[in-house]
Amino acid sequence: QSALTQPRSVSGSPGQSVTISCAGTSSDVGFYTYVSWYQHHPGKAPKLMIYDVTKRPSGVPDRFSGSKSGNTASLTISGLQAEDEADYYCCSYGNNYRVVFGGGTKVTV
Amino acid sequence: EVRLLESGGGLVQPGGSLRLSCAASGFTFSSYVMNWVRQAPGKGLEWVSGIGGSGDNTYYTDSVKGRFTVSRDNSKNTLYLQMNSLRAEDTAVFFCAKGFRYQLSNVFDIWGLGTMVTVSS
Numbered sequence: 001q002s003a004l005t006q007p008r009s010v011s012g013s014p015g016q017s018v019t020i021s022c023a024g025t026s027s028d029v030g031f032y033t034y035v036s037w038y039q040h041h042p043g044k045a046p047k048l049m050i051y052d053v054t055k056r057p058s059g060v061p062d063r064f065s066g067s068k069s070g071n072t073a074s075l076t077i078s079g080l081q082a083e084d085e086a087d088y089y090c091c092s093y094g095n096n097y098r099v100v101f102g103g104g105t106k107v108t109v
Numbered sequence: 110e111v112r113l114l115e116s117g118g119g120l121v122q123p124g125g126s127l128r129l130s131c132a133a134s135g136f137t138f139s140s141y142v143m144n145w146v147r148q149a150p151g152k153g154l155e156w157v158s159g160i161g162g163s164g165d166n167t168y169y170t171d172s173v174k175g176r177f178t179v180s181r182d183n184s185k186n187t188l189y190l191q192m193n194s195l196r197a198e199d200t201a202v203f204f205c206a207k208g209f210r211y212q213l214s215n216v217f218d219i220w221g222l223g224t225m226v227t228v229s230s
Contacts, residue, residue: 003155034216035215036215036216036217038217040154044222045220045221045222045223046146046204046220047220048216048217051216089154091156091215091217097168099144099156099159099168099170099214101154101156102153
């Protein structure tokens, strides 16, 4: 069960936008509209930021948005803020009852 | 308040066993798939296992099949992970995560703080 592919790190200045890519295959990201994104501050519980590619749970700022094209999903953070500095993980449902995470991307503000 | 609290982690020798527990509160426990997700030191998140609301359906990542067993006691609102034949590569923080839906999915809307499992001689 191979992990989804994310860049190790991205960075941006306060107020800028950053986009994190998440590359999968036609058996997971490309086949299902089931991509989610999690924010994780080390030592804390991970937090759901985006689900079903584009949906935001209640309480998540609209600065966070998701999209997908083919086998690659993306998370965009607009108007970067200091508190957005964290690790971000994409996650997809896959064939045969698989759930697979990306390797994680460290966002530096 | 919706809450998940893991316990049972610790230091165990290779080949040994450990049982993790996750106490849930603040939601109808039996209505949701529950999951275990782990994070090895310096590594990313890895989904380990899930179990349907009734406990009838269980799911595992390939690397733990035959060694780990997930179960739940809906009368106690508690999720378990029995881990046998532990290996050094199982060393990780194990998180309990509530599924967003009744069936297995990749959406985990509530997480615990995790419990550390260290496999070492």
